[in-house]
Amino acid sequence: MFKRILVATDGSTLSKRAVASAISLAAQHDADLIALTVVPRYATTYFDGAMTFSHEDVARIEKQWAERAQEMLGAISTRAQAAGVRIKTAAISSDRVADAVIAASKKHKSDLIVMASHGRNGIKRLLLGSETQHVLTLTTLPVLVLR
Template identity: 35%
Template sequence: MFKQLLVPIDGSELASQAVAQSLALARQLGAGVTGFVVEAMPALPGMGTHLANYQREVKAHEAQTEAHAKKLLSAFEQAAADAGVAFQGEYERNDDIAGAIAGMADRGHCDMIVMATHGRGAFGELLFGSQTKRVISLTKVPLLVLH
């Protein structure tokens, strides 16, 4: 039924729980797992920022986020190997986190997305937004929400 699970991760405790639960589910289903890290681009510079300084900051940010993503995906890959689950890791820079997740589900031929949510409630969603809610609106792929 489900052959490839997409699991977006960010290094949080909730994402760690999603890793563990997605691997247990994948093992039961005989499915593979795609770990996905998506990082937002750095903010645009203020009017007084020199372009060369901004370019240096962007390069430093890119290097830092790529190293962070590799670390997260490497740990996920090891956990998948320990669980006997096929794994592939993907990384993307994109300001539209939910859109990137929905897009990866399509590109990666994933037939379920497993996401952790902070469960902030209605007020928290109004104030901070909900990536999970946005993903639901952008994809037809079933979504398993953990919190």
């Protein structure tokens, strides 16, 4: 039924369960899996809740976030391959999570999006419940939301 499944993840406990479900679903349907994480950009104004750091410090912080995202995607890739699932991974840097998820689903010609109902809070957030709601509202694809 499904040929390409995109799973959006932020590494949270709930998101990890969504990844496990997406891997299982991809294996059942012999579908390709695209694992996506959206890496936020560091807030640069007081209005966005930022502390002021030098450009070098901001670049270092964003690099650390990107490296953690790649490590997480590598672990997902290993799990998917062990289950016999073909997988691609993508880390996108964006402040607009829902838009990035929808754009990735179009780019990869996905026919299903899988994501958790909510993610982390605070500075570590990558996906938020409101982002899931935005994806549900803005996409024409089916979305499997896991709680």
